[in-house]
Amino acid sequence: MSRARKLFEVIDDGGSGLAGGEPRLSKRELGLLVGGLNYHALIQPGREFKVIVLRAPDGEFPRLTGYACHRHEWEPNRAVVCTVGVKSTVPATVPADSAPVPLVLDLGGERAEGGATFYDRPGRKAKVLRRARFGAPIAFDALRQGLTDYYEKRITPNRRPQRLAPIESSAPLPRPSEHGERAIIFGLHWLEMGGAERWAIETIALAREAGFLPIVLTDRESAHPWIVRPELDGALVLPVNLPISDEEETQLLLALLTKFEVHGIHVHHNGWLYHRLAWFKAMDPRIRTADSLHVVEWRTGGFVELAVKLSNAIDMHHVISPQLRDYMVLQRDVPKEKVSLAPLYGLNEVHAAPKIEKELGRPFTISFVGRLSQQKRPYLFLRYAAQLKRSADREVRFILHGSGALEEETSRLIAKYGLTNHLELRQPPHPVDDTLADSDLLVISSDNEGLTLTTFEATAQDVAVLSTDVGSQASLVSAKALVPRQPLAFIREAVERTKAIMASEELREEIVEEQRQKIAALKELPEARKWTTELYEGWKA
Numbered sequence: 001m002s003r004a005r006k007l008f009e010v011i012d013d014g015g016s017g018l019a020g021g022e023p024r025l026s027k028r029e030l031g032l033l034v035g036g037l038n039y040h041a042l043i044q045p046g047r048e049f050k051v052i053v054l055r056a057p058d059g060e061f062p063r064l065t066g067y068a069c070h071r072h073e074w075e076p077n078r079a080v081v082c083t084v085g086v087k088s089t090v091p092a093t094v095p096a097d098s099a100p101v102p103l104v105l106d107l108g109g110e111r112a113e114g115g116a117t118f119y120d121r122p123g124r125k126a127k128v129l130r131r132a133r134f135g136a137p138i139a140f141d142a143l144r145q146g147l148t149d150y151y152e153k154r155i156t157p158n159r160r161p162q163r164l165a166p167i168e169s170s171a172p173l174p175r176p177s178e179h180g181e182r183a184i185i186f187g188l189h190w191l192e193m194g195g196a197e198r199w200a201i202e203t204i205a206l207a208r209e210a211g212f213l214p215i216v217l218t219d220r221e222s223a224h225p226w227i228v229r230p231e232l233d234g235a236l237v238l239p240v241n242l243p244i245s246d247e248e249e250t251q252l253l254l255a256l257l258t259k260f261e262v263h264g265i266h267v268h269h270n271g272w273l274y275h276r277l278a279w280f281k282a283m284d285p286r287i288r289t290a291d292s293l294h295v296v297e298w299r300t301g302g303f304v305e306l307a308v309k310l311s312n313a314i315d316m317h318h319v320i321s322p323q324l325r326d327y328m329v330l331q332r333d334v335p336k337e338k339v340s341l342a343p344l345y346g347l348n349e350v351h352a353a354p355k356i357e358k359e360l361g362r363p364f365t366i367s368f369v370g371r372l373s374q375q376k377r378p379y380l381f382l383r384y385a386a387q388l389k390r391s392a393d394r395e396v397r398f399i400l401h402g403s404g405a406l407e408e409e410t411s412r413l414i415a416k417y418g419l420t421n422h423l424e425l426r427q428p429p430h431p432v433d434d435t436l437a438d439s440d441l442l443v444i445s446s447d448n449e450g451l452t453l454t455t456f457e458a459t460a461q462d463v464a465v466l467s468t469d470v471g472s473q474a475s476l477v478s479a480k481a482l483v484p485r486q487p488l489a490f491i492r493e494a495v496e497r498t499k500a501i502m503a504s505e506e507l508r509e510e511i512v513e514e515q516r517q518k519i520a521a522l523k524e525l526p527e528a529r530k531w532t533t534e535l536y537e538g539w540k541a
Contacts, residue, residue, distance in 0.1 A: 002027070002034040003233040005213070007041040008049075012085035016053060024082050029055070029107045031227035035237040036064030036105045037086055042238070042259065043251035046092030048100040050085050054078040055107055061221040062108035065248070066241045069103050078106060090259055108223050134409060137379040141487045145447065151299045164278060164312045172284040175261050183213040183236075183260040184536065187270025190222030191239070193403070193428055194371060195453050196294050197226065199320075199344055200268035203292070203532055205231040210536040212263065215256065219272040225428075242272060257283060264539040267291040274306050277313040288539050290316045295450035295471050296327055308332045316535070320344055320528065321451045321472030342531035343522045345456055363397040364502050367439040367463075369432055369454045370446070372404035379406070379413055380445040380487055386417035388495050394502060398423040401435045436461045440508065441501060443494065447485055449473055451522075459519055464501060464511040466494060475522060478514035480507070 010019045017023020017030050025033065033053060040049060056062075056078050063069065085100070133140045184207045188200045204214045214235040218224065224239055226232075244252070253276065256262060265280060265287060267273050280287050291314055296304045304324065307317055317339045319325045325341045328334045366385070370376040378400065385398045400410065400423055414423055426435055432454070436442065442458040444467035455465050455476045467473045468490060469482040481501075483493040501508045 002031045002228075003230075004031060004034050004227075005038070005234055005236040006034055007038045007090050007236070008086040008088050010084070010086055011048070012083075014053070014082035014084040016082045016084050018084060018086070025053075025107070027228045028110075028223070028225055029081075031232075031237070032062050032064060032107050032224060032239060033084075033105060035224075035227065035239045036062075036069075038236060039065050039238045039240065039252070040069070040101070040103060041086070041088035041090055042255045043248055044101060045088050045090035045255070045259075048085070048087045049103055050083070050100045051103045051105055052083050053081045053105055053107065055081045056109040058109040060106075060109040061223065061241075062239065063106035063241055064239050066244045068241075069105060071104060072102070074104060074106065081107070090255070093258075110223065137409070137413075138383055138487050141377065141380065141447075145486045148298045148447075156299065156301075162309065164310050166312045167278060167281045167285070169282040169285055172286055175284070176258055180259065180261040181213045182211065182540070183215050183256075183262050184539065185215045185217065185256065185262060185265045185273070187265070187267040187273030188216065188218050189220045189269045190218050191216075191224040191226035191229075191232075191237075192222050193226070195450075196269050196292070198453065199292060199294075199528065201226065201229060201231045202529065203266055203268070204235060206529065206532050207266075207536055208234060210533070210540070212536065212539075213260065215260065215262075217270060217273055219270050240272070253279065262287055264288040264290070264536070269294075269303055271303075271306065274303070274310055277310055281313050288316075289314050290318060290535060292318045292320070293324055293328075294320055295448055296324065298448055304328070305332075308334060311338065314338070316340055318342055318528070318531070322475055323472035324450060340526070340531060342526040342528040343451060344453060344528045345519060345522055346527040346529050363395040364392075364441070365397045365399065365439045366441045366443055366498070367399040367401060367435050368443055368445070369401045369435060370444075372402045372406040372410050374406070375446055375448060376402070376404075377445045377447055377487075378402070378410050380490060381443055382410070382413045382417055382419065382423075383487075384443065384445065384491050384494050385419055385423065387491060388498055389419070389422055391495065392499060392502060396422070396502070399426060399435050399438060400424070401426040401430065401432060403427045432457065433461070436463050439463050441466060441498065443498075444468060444473070444477075445490065445494075446470060451476055455515065456519060459512065459515040462512055464508045465515060466497060466501075476515060476518050478511040478518075480514070481511050 013019040015024045017025050023030060054074055186200060186204055188197060204216060207214045216235050216237045218239045219242055227237060277289050291307050293304050293307055307314060311334055317328060319328060319339060319341055320343050322341060325339055328339045329336045368378060368381045372378050389396060414420055436458055442454060442463050442465045444452055446468055449471040451472050458465050465477050466481040467477045468485045470485050474482060481497060483490055
């Protein structure tokens with residue numbers, strides 16, 4: 001049974017597991033059902049709901065809010081799992097209608113990884129790009145990186161987003177009675193594996209420790225496998241499917257302010273919530289706002305540029321790297337007192353496993369750890385691995401650890417490049433610590449990063465790191481192990497440097513030692529968890 005906060009009482013369990021007993025739903029599905037019911041209970045307080053619960057095939061996303069929940073038909077490949085009856089326990093300000101509200105909540109399927117790309121969209125242009133992208137991934141990436149270089153040289157320097165005007169409201173909306181719980185609202189992409197998500201989950205736990213109710217909003221399609229994590233026990237989780245109607249959005253925003261004593265908002269990669277910060281600040285200037293920023297995206301700037309645009313609605317920008325701090329202050333003119341640099345090094349020390357002595361005489365082992373996504377470029381790692389295998393003068397073994405939207409392509413390329421007998425595929429929940437314990441070298445082939453959390457973990461396990469020279473990776477990785485971002489140059493340089501490392505254990509240890517020294521320098525800066533704990537303590541007033 002889900003241990004998340006529930007804003008409803010169960011009238012008819014329908015065998016779902018909401019009231020205990022032997023459930024028809026998995027823990028993940030039950031968490032999604034609770035999240036969807038919480039949303040509807042919040043925007044229609046005091047109402048009773050009769051809910052048809054659907055299950056979709058693997059790879060299909062949940063539909064818990066929005067227009068689909070109010071339709072009386074569904075796709076033929078959806079199976080009805082159960083029908084439940086619940087009643088909102090949120091106090092109604094006006095008498096609730098006695099008639100139950102009919103809903104249809106689709107829990108989606110297993111293994112529906114978030115992060116769908118442009119190539120998954122309909123239309124002729126997307127079809128052509130999809131054929132080019134998956135027919136020749138290395139050549140297509142070379143073209144992408146060339147365009148990126150052009151944008152960064154000619155267009156990006158001239159990009160200046162229009163700033164949101166200062167907010168001068170001084171008449172806050174009345175806070176709820178003494179029964180209103182003190183809360184912090186969190187905005188996330190989704191509840192699945194990722195560096196930003198790992199940090200977001202950590203801050204949610206810190207909010208609970210500080211005595212706040214975490215209200216967790218997501219705005220991206222996902223199966224939300226992390227909805228079962230213990231850090232979310234007692235939290236109010238609201239997985240939002242966009243778009244929702246203007247009426248429902250108004251009801252949701254007002255309900256959050258009138259039912260809870262919202263002291264702060266912390267945004268982690270949630271565009272919908274970013275754009276509503278000004279509304280919250282105008283309605284109640286006492287609400288404190290902060291965001292956590294990880295990386296400047298090529299071409300658009302991503303969430304960093306959005307944060308710059310909305311900076312007048314944000315009290316504090318938390319950045320994880322010196323490079324990002326300098327970008328915000330020096331290139332985007334954000335007042336330096338509003339930008340706090342606090343790296344995530346403490347987050348990894350908790351999870352890092354003790355150093356394990358590696359077996360003598362075993363193959364030199366190289367790993368890739370990360371989401372199988374366009375940003376991480378697993379296809380580039382595989383091409384590098386194939387070329388290294390052909391040219392190395394000793395036995396080499398590879399581990400590719402991750403899951404994501406490019407799983408099918410990854411499996412196909414492993415066979416195409418002749419790596420089937422030389423590469424082991426690992427996926428969550430297999431511990432990353434185990435993979436690093438088996439590794440001599442971690443290779444990061446991403447086309448963009450902030451400060452990679454896996455570099456901290458690898459260093460704790462005496463693993464050398466070879467990385468593209470992107471973001472603030474130079475703050476962590478040895479200069480001897482930084483290679484170009486462009487695909488062909490990456491393959492060439494990465495193969496040559498790897499062979500040098502394989503030939504010299506002394507060189508490998510020098511690289512690890514430089515990683516340790518750079519991490520030690522970062523540890524002179526405030527640590528993110530300590531910084532955030534102090535931030536939330538200040539929000540209690």
